[in-house]
Amino acid sequence: MRLGEFDPAEMDPYSKLDLSVVQSEEHRSISLDAALRSFVLLRNDGVLPLKTLDLNVALVGPMADNPSQQFGDYSADMESEFTTTPLSSLKSVFSQVTHESGCVDNKCAFYYRGRVKKAVESADLAVVFLGTGNDVESEGNDRANMELPGFQAQLLYDVVEFTQGSVVLFLFNAGPVNITFAKYHPRISAIVECFFPAQATGDAVKALLSNSPIAGSNPGGRLPFTWPASLNDVPPITNYSMVNRTYRYFEGVPLYPFGYGLSFSAFAYNGITLNQSIHVGDNLTVSVTVKNLGPYDGDEVTQAYPQWLNASVLTPHLQLVGFERNSLRVGEQRQVQFTVTSSQMAVYVEDKGFIVEPGPMRIYVGGQQPNQETHIDSNVLHGCFTIVGQSKLIGQYI
Numbered sequence: 263m264r265l266g267e268f269d270p271a272e273m274d275p276y277s278k279l280d281l282s283v284v285q286s287e288e289h290r291s292i293s294l295d296a297a298l299r300s301f302v303l304l305r306n307d308g309v310l311p312l313k314t315l316d317l318n319v320a321l322v323g324p325m326a327d328n329p330s331q332q333f334g335d336y337s338a339d340m341e342s343e344f345t346t347t348p349l350s351s352l353k354s355v356f357s358q359v360t361h362e363s364g365c366v367d368n369k370c371a372f373y374y375r376g377r378v379k380k381a382v383e384s385a386d387l388a389v390v391f392l393g394t395g396n397d398v399e400s401e402g403n404d405r406a407n408m409e410l411p412g413f414q415a416q417l418l419y420d421v422v423e424f425t426q427g428s429v430v431l432f433l434f435n436a437g438p439v440n441i442t443f444a445k446y447h448p449r450i451s452a453i454v455e456c457f458f459p460a461q462a463t464g465d466a467v468k469a470l471l472s473n474s475p476i477a478g479s480n481p482g483g484r485l486p487f488t489w490p491a492s493l494n495d496v497p498p499i500t501n502y503s504m505v506n507r508t509y510r511y512f513e514g515v516p517l518y519p520f521g522y523g524l525s526f527s528a529f530a531y532n533g534i535t536l537n538q539s540i541h542v543g544d545n546l547t548v549s550v551t552v553k554n555l556g557p558y559d560g561d562e563v564t565q566a567y568p569q570w571l572n573a574s575v576l577t578p579h580l581q582l583v584g585f586e587r588n589s590l591r592v593g594e595q596r597q598v599q600f601t602v603t604s605s606q607m608a609v610y611v612e613d614k615g616f617i618v619e620p621g622p623m624r625i626y627v628g629g630q631q632p633n634q635e636t637h638i639d640s641n642v643l644h645g646c647f648t649i650v651g652q653s654k655l656i657g658q659y660i
Contacts, residue, residue: 285344290462297459297466298478299561299587302485303524305444309428309451311473311480311526311558312387318358320385321349322378322421323392324365324414325434331368331395334436334458346464348391348432355468360385368397370412375420382425389471390421393434395458408440408493415443422449432456432467438489438517445517454481473526473558480526482561482587484630489518509631510578519634521582527560527592529553531628534643542618542651546602550627550643552588553595562629562640563587566600571622571646573609580631581606600627605660607649615658620649 266274283289303310325331327349330340353359362381364374382388392414399405409415422429428451431444436457444450459466469479488509490496495514497506504511509520529552536548552562566584570577584600607623608616626632628642 281341285341290344293460294462294465294469294476295478297456297462298469298476298481300457300459300483301466301470301481302455302483302522303481303526304453304455304518304522305450306452306524306526309430310471312471315356315472317356317386318360318384318427319352319356320360320362320382320388320421320425321352321391322362322364322381322388323390323417324363324368324370325391325393325395325432326361326363326389328363328368328391328395329463331393331397332434332458332463333396333460335396335400337458337460341461345461348389348464348467351464351468352389352471355472364417365413368393368395368411368414370410370414370417373413373416375416378417378420379424382421382427385425386427388421388425388427388429390418390429390431391434392418392431393456394436394439395434399436405437408438408490408496410439410441415440418444422447428452430454430471434458434463438487440492442491442517455483455485477589478561480558480560482523482525482563484521484523484563484565484585485518486520488512488516488520489522491515491517510581512579515635518636519631521563521565521585521631522634522636522638523563523630524638525560525562526558527562527590528555529562529590529629529640530555531564531641531643534627534645536625536645536647538646539648539650542620542649542654543604545604546607546625546647547599548602548625548627548645549597549599551595551597552590552629554590554592556592559589559591561587561589564598564627564629565631566602567626567631568602568607569624569626570609571624573619573621575609575611577609580626598627604654605656608656608660614655616656616660618649618654618656620651620653622646622648 430452533551567580583606629640632642
C-alpha cells in the first residue's frame with residue numbers, strides 16, 4: 263500500500279521510475295551483494311577458491327544458462343539486459359570453457375548422456391549446475407519428494423564417472439533436495455547452495471569461484487532450514503505436532519543442520535561472559551570474542567542458542583535468539599554481544615500462556631549449532647546461568 267498499489271497512477275511516484283533508476287549501478291551492486299551473501303558453502307575440500315583460472319572448464323547442467331529459472335516465485339520480471347548466468351559470466355574467465363546443459367529444461371525428462379561425457383572427459387574442472395526453479399517448485403506447484411528432478415542425479419553421477427578433474431556442484435532450489443551422494447562422494451570437491459540468486463547469479467558465481475575482492479565473495483551464508491537426509495525424516499503434512507519439525511524439535515541426524523555454513527576462512531571463539539544468575543523477568547547479556555584466523559578476509563555469522571535444563575514443560579532442544587554477521591580481516595577479532603530478553607526465556611504452559619520459570623539454563627554461542635554431526639571447524643562456547651525468583655507470566659502471546 264505504501265508503494266501506491268491502490269492509488270491512481272498520477273498519484274503514484276513509483277510508477278514513473280524507469281530502468282535508469284531501477285537498474286542503476288547502485289541497485290545492480292545491491293543485487294550482486296544480496297546474491298553473494300545468500301550463498302551457503304556446504305562442502306569444500308580446499309579446491310575453492312580456485313588458485314588459478316588457467317583451466318579447461320566444463321560447465322554442465324540445466325542451470326548453467328537458464329536465466330528465467332534463477333528467479334524465485336513472486337519475483338519481478340526478468341530484465342535480460344541486466345541478468346547474468348554462470349555461462350555468460352564464466353565463458354571468458356578460463357583458458358577454455360565447454361558448455362553442455364544435458365537436459366532441455368529443469369524437469370530433465372530427456373537426458374543427453376553422450377553430450378555430457380564429451381563435455382567433461384578432458385576437463386580440469388567440471389562445474390555442475392542443478393536445481394529446481396519455478397518449473398519444478400512454486401506456488402501451487404509443490405514437489406512430491408526430495409529427489410533432484412528427472413535425470414539430474416544421473417547427470418551428476420556421470421560427471422563424476424567421466425571427468426578426471428575436480429567436480430564442484432552449485433544448487434539452485436528453494437527447499438532441500440537429496441544430495442547425499444554429493445555430500446559423501448570423494449570426487450565431489452565442493453557444494454554451494456545458491457537458492458535463487460536472481461539477476462546477478464552469474465557474476466556472483468564468478469566472484470565466489472575466484473574469491474574476488476568484491477565483498478561477500480568468501481561465503482558466509484548459513485542454512486535457514488534443517489536439511490533432512492531423506493523424506494523419511496519429514497513428518498506427514500497431516501501431523502500437526504512439532505515432533506521432528508525444525509531444528510528445535512528434530513530428533514534425527516540431518517544431512518545439514520540449521521545455521522550451518524562453511525567459509526574459505528577459519529574462525530575461533532573465546533572469552534564468553536554472562537551473569538551467573540538473573541531475576542525472573544530480567545534480560546541476560548552474553549558476549550564472546552570472535553577472531554578470523556585466515557587465510558582470507560571473510561564474514562562470520564555468530565549465533566546464540568539458549569537451552570532449558572529443568573523446565574516444567576516440553577521445550578525445544580535449542581532456540582535461536584540472535585545472530586550477527588560481521589566482516590573480519592585476517593587476524594582481526596571483535597566482541598559480539600547478544601541480549602536475551604525475558605520473553606525469549608519463557609516457556610508455554612497450557613491454559614496459562616508464556617511463563618518465565620526459575621531454574622537453570624545454558625546458552626551456546628558460536629558460528630553454528632552445538633553438538634552437530636556435520637559441523638564447521640570453529641568452536642562453540644557455552645555458559646550456564648540460573649533464573650531466580652517466582653514464576654512470572656509474560657502473556658498469552660509473545
